[in-house]
Amino acid sequence: MDRCGDVGPAVALFRSLADPARLALVQRLTEGEARVVDLTRALGLAQSTVSKHLACLRGCGLVDYRVQGRQSFYSLARPELIDLLRSAELVLAETGAAVALCPIYGEPADVAESAS
Known part of the structure; x- marks a missing residue:
């Protein structure tokens, strides 16, 4: 048996936060929910970059969103x-x-x- 135990999930968590854009998104979302347009303005990132990283973070279960009208508001799921x-x-x-x-x-x- 591996002396380190099953560290795979922890490795995946820290990898998800290791990308500067994803970490910046998570840090911004600690302040409260935001739309993609808010995140692109706050972080100076392209809309496609923000959307791609939000999809990754949603896939990891770290970020969630709610729809209001035609807008999506993203927030920390955890x-x-x-x-x-x-x-x-x-x-x-x-x-x-x-x-x-x-x-x-x-x-x-x-x-x-x-x-x-």
Whole structure:
């Protein structure tokens, strides 16, 4: 038996949040529901990009929507994501530089340094 247990669902969750556009969408939706047009304006993303990522997040069960007239309003399907993101912010506050410079998952040192 695998000593790590079944981490597949957790890996899928974190992969779904690893894309910058999807993470930005989830972060914006922590503020409340929004239409695609609201999300494109707030995040500066193309409508097709927002729609594609919302479909992905809906498929993962993280985002839901309701229809009102001809408009769809998107919201977090799992409010627990707010706590997850807050916890991530706390971890990053303590380890941010170390995580950003991680040789496997972080940015190359020259990119991280130029962003400082």
